[in-house]
Amino acid sequence: EAQVTQNPRYLITVTGKKLTVTCSQNMNHEYMSWYRQDPGLGLRQIYYSMNVEVTDKGDVPEGYKVSRKEKRNFPLILESPSPNQTSLYFCASSFALAGVPSSSYEQYFGPGTRLTVT
Amino acid sequence: GIQVEQSPPDLILQEGANSTLRCNFSDSVNNLQWFHQNPWGQLINLFYIPSGTKQNGRLSATTVATERYSLLYISSSQTTDSGVYFCAVESQGGKLIFGQGTELSVKP
Numbered sequence: 001e002a003q004v005t006q007n008p009r010y011l012i013t014v015t016g017k018k019l020t021v022t023c024s025q026n027m028n029h030e031y032m033s034w035y036r037q038d039p040g041l042g043l044r045q046i047y048y049s050m051n052v053e054v055t056d057k058g059d060v061p062e063g064y065k066v067s068r069k070e071k072r073n074f075p076l077i078l079e080s081p082s083p084n085q086t087s088l089y090f091c092a093s094s095f096a097l098a099g100v101p102s103s104s105y106e107q108y109f110g111p112g113t114r115l116t117v118t
Numbered sequence: 119g120i121q122v123e124q125s126p127p128d129l130i131l132q133e134g135a136n137s138t139l140r141c142n143f144s145d146s147v148n149n150l151q152w153f154h155q156n157p158w159g160q161l162i163n164l165f166y167i168p169s170g171t172k173q174n175g176r177l178s179a180t181t182v183a184t185e186r187y188s189l190l191y192i193s194s195s196q197t198t199d200s201g202v203y204f205c206a207v208e209s210q211g212g213k214l215i216f217g218q219g220t221e222l223s224v225k226p
Contacts, residue, residue: 031212043204043216050212058213059119090161096212107151107206107214109161 002027004110006091012116013081021076021113023091031096032074033058033107034066036087043090049074050096081117089113120145120209124217131195131224139190139220141205148208150181152190155202155219164190164203195224 004025013019023032033048035058045058049068063085065077074093078085091110121144131137141150149168155161165172165179167188172179176195181188192199202219209215 033212033214035216042218043206045214045216048212048214056212059215088159092161105149106163106166107153108163109153112159112161 002108004091004093004108006089006110006113008113009111010114012118014118015082016080019078019081019115021078021089021091021115023074023076023110024072025074025093025108026072027093027108028071029093029095029108030071031094031105031107032068033092034064034074034076035090035092036060036085037090037112038087046076046089081115083117085115086117087115089115120147120207120215122205122207122215122217124203124205124220126220127218129220129222131222133195133197133224133226135195135224136191136193137195137222139192139203139222141188141190141207141217143186143188143207145186145209147183147186148210150183150188150205150207151214152179152188153204153206154199155204157201161204192222195222197224197226200224 034046047066049055092107094107095105123142152164167181169183176193178191204219206214206216
């Protein structure tokens with residue numbers, strides 16, 4: 001089954017304790033992206049990747065890191081989480097054409113990770 | 119940066135009614151997508167529609183890129199259509215900007 005998986009689905013942690021949220025897709029998609037969703041603010045892009053070893057900042061990258069060492073995986077790393085990073089996080093993937101400006105297509109979303117930082 | 123505005127912010131319908139959701143954007147875009155987030159939080163892609171018109175069952179979408187808007191039509195609405203509808207635009211390679219969404223509630 002074609003899917004995007006995220007782990008964990010729910011996480012409660014404390015301020016400053018490093019954490020990683022994994023994202024994996026089995027559709028051989030070039031493009032992967034992380035979003036956070038907050039009440040009243042909608043969905044905002046954190047980071048995206050057009051292909052392996054290529055990552056770019058979205059609208060709200062502060063406090064987050066990503067890596068794209070393999071095509072299928074795109075982990076989101078919070079080196080020192082803070083309470084303002086409490087949110088619902090989504091990973092997504094799509095096909096893309098390398099080197100073409102308009103290059104992401106229909107996005108497939110993971111189930112979401114609800115993170116609470118106390 | 120590019121602004122994306124959706125209207126209306128909320129919509130309540132009786133089952134069987136039709137509706138039109140609008141997405142305006144402030145600058146030229148490379149592509150536009152519509153998504154549905156169901157009451158359980160799952161996000162589903164409805165349309166990839168940088169221009170023109172597409173139809174999928176009771177849903178259809180039209181994007182007029184030159185006038186910077188897109189419309190999502192829902193006909194014969196069902197309770198399962200409830201949720202939040204988002205449009206998102208890509209203004210440069212890979213960077214997506216989402217609208218605030220339209221929250222739809224379909225009553226039986």
